[in-house]
Each structure stands twice: as structure tokens, then as C-alpha cells.
Amino acid sequence: MGLKSFLSRPLAAYIVSRYRQWQQDPVEAQQQVFRQLIEKGKATAFGRDHSFEDVRTPADFARLVPVRDYEALAPYFQRVKSGQADVLWPGKPLYLAKTSGTTSGAKYIPLTSDSIPNHINGARDALLHYVHRTGKSRFLDGKLMFLSGSPELEMVGGIHTGRLSGIVNHHVPAYLRRNQLPSYNTNIIEDWETKLDHIVEETLPEDMTLISGIPPWVQMYFDKLVELTGKPVKDIFPHFDLFVYGGVNFEPYRAKLFETIGRSVDSIELFPASEGFLAFQDEAGPGLLLLLDAGIFYEFIPAEKFFEPDAPRLTIGQVELDQQYALVLSSNAGLWGYSLGDTVRFVSLKPHRVVVSGRIKHFLSAFGEHVIGEEVEQTLREAMSQFPEVEVVEFTVAPRVSSDPAEPSQHEWLIEFARPPQDSAAFVTALDAGLRRRNVYYDDLLNGGILAPLRLTSLPAGAFQRYMKSLGKLGGQNKVPRLSNDRGIADELGASS
Structure with missing residues (x-):
């Protein structure tokens, strides 16, 4: 057992114990986040425009701050992008996460000094929960690969701007950098097919133990390896034991991915978004642990009522099992009443675990069926x-x-x-x-x-x-x-x- 895997076990026990503390009273955990957000938000243009001085409760907030998506909040985001300070959050953001938009083209989501730890610690804590639950930590001694966007950043309004995965890449802890693949020079290649060839070349001789990415793109990587070597992935990387993924449901891809590997491997599901790291798989069963103590205040709108005027905005103490909810976020990134676009369904309330059930705008209802x-x-x-x-x-x-x-x-x-x-x-x-x-x-x-x-x-x-x-x-x-x-x-x- 290497030093990293050895030290990870006491750290994992400590992190899990901290999570269990706020899980004892999730309503109070969210109330604390809410109070901290409103106090900080008072000093911003958004807070003044929406009378944060009068906000005492989530009901006050719901009355004064409407639910809006990126397009509706675009005037505020544009001011942030132009370099103005104290618009949505005190000061200027550390980064802007550039992501694909819908009607507005590219979206620029602020990441602040207060919110960036949410993204870093969420992924770290997912791995540490796995270590604590399974006792398996040797993967930390091998090579770890994260299929991500380019870490190359540009300046927009005096703010470093790039893809979320590329930004997070700059914050990988130093103790893991020696283990991390692909290299920076490979990661900045924009053309996916060229980048994939370089990733294969770099990783083929290495002892890969953890691989992370969206399943269909990881499948392309595995297919390239098999095509080049004529071997299943298990023979190329005999110590590959952990697959980390997010963004899509793994189930449609599981059979083909495991066949290409040649055996099943453990997996951890994450729920990351440019707007925040929301949840991760903390146990072997279904559902992702919703992070209620990480700078994000959640509201939940019953999905069937989302497009109705005055739709109810529920807090964590009001949700029920097996109901479809549209997610609304307010966060220390300066998002306020922000419609994420995702729908979730709670599969556990002690603690609160969700499955991501779809997109509020991605449904099929051409004939009134509303399939999700x-x-x-x-x-x-x-x-x-x-x-x-x-x-x-x-x-x-x-x-x-x-x-x-x-x-x-x-x-x-x-x-x-x-x-x-x-x-x-x-x-x-x-x-x-x-x-x-x-x-x-x-x-x-x-x-x-x-x-x-x-x-x-x-x-x-x-x-x-x-x-x-x-x-x-x-x-x-x-x-x-x-x-x-x-x-x-x-x-x-x-x-x-």
C-alpha cells in the first residue's frame, strides 16, 4: 500500500463524520446556507434590486426573487462578464465557466472564491466516501485519468474564462498531480479525435487505476485501445478498478462498457454542473447524496407545475419521495432563484438522495404525453x-x-x-x-x-x-x-x- 492510499483512510473517516453531522438536521443546514447567502447578497446590485434587506425567510425570498433561467438573468451576467464588481456576489468572480447555451449562445457562469471549493471538495469527497465505504484505496497509488475539456483559459472582462472541467483541472491537489493524465499539452488539444489519439498514446504504457468521464466518450477511448492492441481493457490496465462518471445515465452504456473492459468495475456517479457540484453517490444503492452544506440553497418546484404562474417553491423539509421536481439554486457563486433545468426525484429522505430524472425542457409531449x-x-x-x-x-x-x-x-x-x-x-x-x-x-x-x-x-x-x-x-x-x-x-x- 502506497502513502497516498494509506493516508486516505483516516482522511476519509474524518470527512464522512463531518457529513453525518449536517445530515442529522438537513433543514437547519439549509437554513444556515440561506442566511449566509442573503447576508452576503445584500452588498450586491442584485440584492439591492430585490430588497434583500427585507428577506428573513425562504418565503420572503420566493416573493421577492422570481425563478429565472440564464437567459432571463443575462443582463446581470453581462455586467459580470464586462468586468463590473459587486453585481451578483461581492467583488468579481475568480473565473467564468463557459458552457453551451440554448437561445443565448454561450453561457458564462461565475465561479467565486467562495464557490470554487464546492467543485473541488465535492469530487474529492465522493472518492473519500468510496474509500470509507469499501476500504479500497489502492487506486490512489496508480494513474488517474479525467477526460475533460481544455484547461487553457482566456481573459474576458479581466476574468479567467474556460470550460468548467478545465478550470477545475487547475485545482487538482498537488499530491495527485503526479498521478494525473492526460498531460497538459494533450488536454489543451481542441479537436477531440486528435486529442483522443494522444490520450491513448500517453496512457497505454501506464498503470491506469481510475478513469473518469462521460460514458459515451470513455467508450470511444476504450474502443481505440482495443482496436490498437487487440486486447480487452482489463488486460491493458489490470489494476483499473474504479470508473467515475456524471452527466448522463450510465445504464444504457453499462453492458457495452463492461464488455469492452472484459469485467465489471466499481463505479461512482457524480452530479456536477457549471452552476455547482450538487451530489454524488455515497453508497452502493440508488441515489446521489444531495450536498446541503456546500454553499447552495435549493428550492424544488413540482415538475408538472413548473410553467404555471406562482408555482410552489418547496424547501428541503417539504419534499416527498418519488415526486418529480425542477431544481432551483441560489448559491455563493452569485446565482439567485436560478433554474438549473434538471429534474430530480428523491429516493431517500434520510439522508436526502436523488436521481437525476431529466431536463425540464427536454421532454416529449408533442401529443400531450409528457414523457421524461x-x-x-x-x-x-x-x-x-x-x-x-x-x-x-x-x-x-x-x-x-x-x-x-x-x-x-x-x-x-x-x-x-x-x-x-x-x-x-x-x-x-x-x-x-x-x-x-x-x-x-x-x-x-x-x-x-x-x-x-x-x-x-x-x-x-x-x-x-x-x-x-x-x-x-x-x-x-x-x-x-x-x-x-x-x-x-x-x-x-x-x-x-
Whole structure:
């Protein structure tokens, strides 16, 4: 056992004990965060504009601060970006995390001296919880790889600006830097395919013990290794025992990834976002531990009421199990009543653990069914368990709206298979049956003849890679939306295939 793995065990025990302290009273933990945020926020332009002097309770805050997304808060973000101080948080942010936007183009999310530890400590504590729970720490003595964006930064309004993963890369603790791959020179390569070749070249001779990244991009890395060596990953990296991931549901990728490795490995799921590090997997069971003592105050809006005027804004003491909630954040990065866009469902209240169930704007309701991401992911996973030969590379679901009364509309599942089902018709039936069980509105639409059973479109190898490349979003932290309410992605996939 090396020094790092040896020292990690007492540190892990200490960190876990600190977490258990605030878990004893999560409502008070959130109240403390709330009070600290409001006190700091009083000295900002946003706080003055929204009468923070009059805020005593979360109900006061909800009355004075509306829920807004990035686009609605853009005037404040623009002032921060131009170099103004004391706009959303006292002083100027340390960094701006540049990320893909929707209607506004690129988004610039502030990271402050108060908020940056949230990102660093969250990932660290996820690993330490794993060490404490399993007793496994030897991975810290080998090489650790984080598939991330470029750490190269630019100056915007006098503020260092770059991708979140690249910014966080600058804060990797010194004791782990010698273990870290890829190298800085490789990490700053922008072209994903070129970067991947360099990563393979650098890591192939090393003793890789931990690999972290979004599953579909890690799969591309593994495929390159296998293609080059003709060996499964377990034979290339015999001590690779821990996979860390976030950003997408792992289940659709698990079978193919583990087959490429040649055996199963332990995994840890994270819930990172440019707006904050929100949760991590702290035990082997389902759900991610929501971090309630890390500078973020949470509000939860029932997802079905999100777009209604005066939708209820619940605090942590008011949430219930198995309900869909849209996440709203206020944080020490200077975010106030900020709609993250993600939906979560609580699977435990002691402590509070969530699963990320989808995106509030990524749903399929072209016919009134309001299908969410979690439903299609669970449906696909169930169908794959019934057809064990099936391996999926990537997928998305879109509506097919028919103007011909004799030919009802339907959902179209666009799937790139690594191994297709032997009986496609039976696989379609399994998908349809699974979604009907999970979504009563979809079931009603099929029973009423308004929708026909779904259509399965099998895409050629590399279809999703070509589509993402056409958008300039190949690799890194980019993800394909699971659901669309129009034909935009589906038609682009068809064109790029």
C-alpha cells in the first residue's frame, strides 16, 4: 500500500463524520446556507434590486426573487462578464465557466472564491466516501485519468474564462498531480479525435487505476485501445478498478462498457454542473447524496407545475419521495432563484438522495404525453435486460407527426446499436410495453388510436459521433439530448448518417 492510499483512510473517516453531522438536521443546514447567502447578497446590485434587506425567510425570498433561467438573468451576467464588481456576489468572480447555451449562445457562469471549493471538495469527497465505504484505496497509488475539456483559459472582462472541467483541472491537489493524465499539452488539444489519439498514446504504457468521464466518450477511448492492441481493457490496465462518471445515465452504456473492459468495475456517479457540484453517490444503492452544506440553497418546484404562474417553491423539509421536481439554486457563486433545468426525484429522505430524472425542457409531449428522460432510459434498460444480446452505443427519441388520418403519429426511437436485437419486432414491442407502463398518458394515446406503436430506426455505426461533430460538440462534456419535442435532432441524425 502506497502513502497516498494509506493516508486516505483516516482522511476519509474524518470527512464522512463531518457529513453525518449536517445530515442529522438537513433543514437547519439549509437554513444556515440561506442566511449566509442573503447576508452576503445584500452588498450586491442584485440584492439591492430585490430588497434583500427585507428577506428573513425562504418565503420572503420566493416573493421577492422570481425563478429565472440564464437567459432571463443575462443582463446581470453581462455586467459580470464586462468586468463590473459587486453585481451578483461581492467583488468579481475568480473565473467564468463557459458552457453551451440554448437561445443565448454561450453561457458564462461565475465561479467565486467562495464557490470554487464546492467543485473541488465535492469530487474529492465522493472518492473519500468510496474509500470509507469499501476500504479500497489502492487506486490512489496508480494513474488517474479525467477526460475533460481544455484547461487553457482566456481573459474576458479581466476574468479567467474556460470550460468548467478545465478550470477545475487547475485545482487538482498537488499530491495527485503526479498521478494525473492526460498531460497538459494533450488536454489543451481542441479537436477531440486528435486529442483522443494522444490520450491513448500517453496512457497505454501506464498503470491506469481510475478513469473518469462521460460514458459515451470513455467508450470511444476504450474502443481505440482495443482496436490498437487487440486486447480487452482489463488486460491493458489490470489494476483499473474504479470508473467515475456524471452527466448522463450510465445504464444504457453499462453492458457495452463492461464488455469492452472484459469485467465489471466499481463505479461512482457524480452530479456536477457549471452552476455547482450538487451530489454524488455515497453508497452502493440508488441515489446521489444531495450536498446541503456546500454553499447552495435549493428550492424544488413540482415538475408538472413548473410553467404555471406562482408555482410552489418547496424547501428541503417539504419534499416527498418519488415526486418529480425542477431544481432551483441560489448559491455563493452569485446565482439567485436560478433554474438549473434538471429534474430530480428523491429516493431517500434520510439522508436526502436523488436521481437525476431529466431536463425540464427536454421532454416529449408533442401529443400531450409528457414523457421524461428517466422514463425512456428505464424503458430501454428493461428491454435490454429481456434481450441480453443487445448493446446500445447511443439513442434519442423524437415524435413523428402524421397529417394522414389513416396513418397515426408515433414516437421514433433512433438507436445506434453495437449489437442489434435478433428480433427487432419483439424488441419494439418490449419498448412500447415498458413506456406504456411508465406513462399513463402514452398508454391512453395508444389505446385511443391517436398514436401508433413506436417506430425503431437503427442508425449506422458512428451516426451520433458524426452528428455531434457537425455541431462542433464532439467529445469533452457534451451530451446528446435523450428527448426532443420536435424533429430537429432526428432529421439532423438522418442527414449525417
